[in-house]
Amino acid sequence: MIEPYGGKLVERIADESHAAKLIDEAKELPVLHPFIDQVYDAEKICTGAYSPLEGFMCREEFESVLSNERLPGGLPWTLPVFLAPSNREDEHTISVARPSDSLALSDGTGKIFAIFTLEEKFEYSRDALAKSVYGTTDRSHPNVADIANLSTTAAGGKVLLLRRLDHGGFEYTPRETRAHFEKMGWHSVAGYQARNPPHTAHEYIQRLTLEREDVDALLIQPIIGRLKKGDYRPDVIMRAYNAFVSSYYPGERVMLASLSITMRYAGPKAVLFYAIIRRNYGCSHYIIGRDQAGVGSFYDPYAAHRIFDRLDVGVVPLRYGETFFCRKCGVMASRKVCPHGDEFHESTSQTRIRKLLSEGKPLPSEILRPEVADILREGDVIGD
8 A cells, every 4th residue: 555645644643541631631721713724634634634744834844835835855745734823812822822832722613622732933925825825816716815814923833633523424534544445455546536526527537547457446535624605515515425426336446535624726736735635545546637626717727637747746646637428429428539519518517517406407317316416406505
C-alpha cells in the first residue's frame, strides 16, 4: 500500500484512557471558538488526513505554500491550513496568549474537542491569500467571501484531538481506511472526490476506473462538511451514494466513506490538495474529472488535469473529460469516442437535474439511477 504523504501518518489523538481527564482539564483553559472550517481542519490534522502537518501552519509554512506551492521541506502543497479568528472574543484570546500557551478548541456546539498549543502569531494579507489560493479577490467567490470575515492575525501551533467529531456512520480515519484496504487485499486504490449525489456521468468514469488493470478498488469519498448555497445537504448526498453503491457495485471492490471538511473551490490547487488527502487515506490513484473543485467561471475546466504535470504528489492522476449520454450511440460517452452533435447528448448537469426535480418532471434513467432520483425528490439543498 502507498505510504502516507511525507512518509509517516500523523496521529495526534489523545489516548482513550486519558481523554476524559484531559477534557476536564481543558475546561480550565482559555477557549477558542473557531470557524467551522477550522474545526474540521483541526480534526483532520490530528487523524492524519493532512499528513505531514501536525498543527495549524506557522508563518514559514504559510508563506511557503502561498509563494512556492510547497512546504518548507520541499513537498508540494497548495492550500494553507491556518487558524485565524472569526470573532472578537477569539481575537482577544489570541492577542493575550503567549507562545507555549495551551488553548481549548470548541466544536461550535460549546463542547471542547481539542487542545491547541500556540507556537507563533503572525500577520497576513487577505488579498494576497485570496489571490494566491483562489486566483481572485472577487467576493462573489464563496471562499474569498469567507476570508473577508477572518482576522488578519493567524495563530500557528500543534493540535491534540481529545475526541472525534460526530459526522455520521460513514466517516473513517486514514488508519481505518488503510486497515480496510489491507483486510480486503487492496494494494492500489483509486480515490474519487464528490460533492454531489451520483449521476450516470460520475458512474461512467468510476466504472472505467474499476476496469483498469492497475486498480484493485475504488474509494468513493464525498465531501460532506460545509458546502455552498444550492448544494445538496450532506445527509442527502450520503443516502444517495449509499443507495447507489449498494445497488450497482460489488462490495469487494468499492468502499464508501465521507470526508468532513469544508469544500475549497480553488480549482487545480484544491484538486492537488484533495489528492494528497486521498493518498493519506491509502489511495494510490486519484480521479480528476472536468472542472473538479471549480465554481462559476473562475477556472479553466481542465487546469486540474495539468497541475499534476507540474507538481508530483506521488499518486497516479486519472484524467477524464466531459461525459454524457448519447442517444445516437445509445451509451455514455465522451467526445473522444462520440462523433455526434450536442442535439443527441443528454446533459447530466446538476443544474438540469435540480430543475427537473423542482418542476416535478421525470428524470431520465440515462442521467440518474432511479434509487438516487427517489432520494433527491425527498431531499433538499442548502439555503442561505
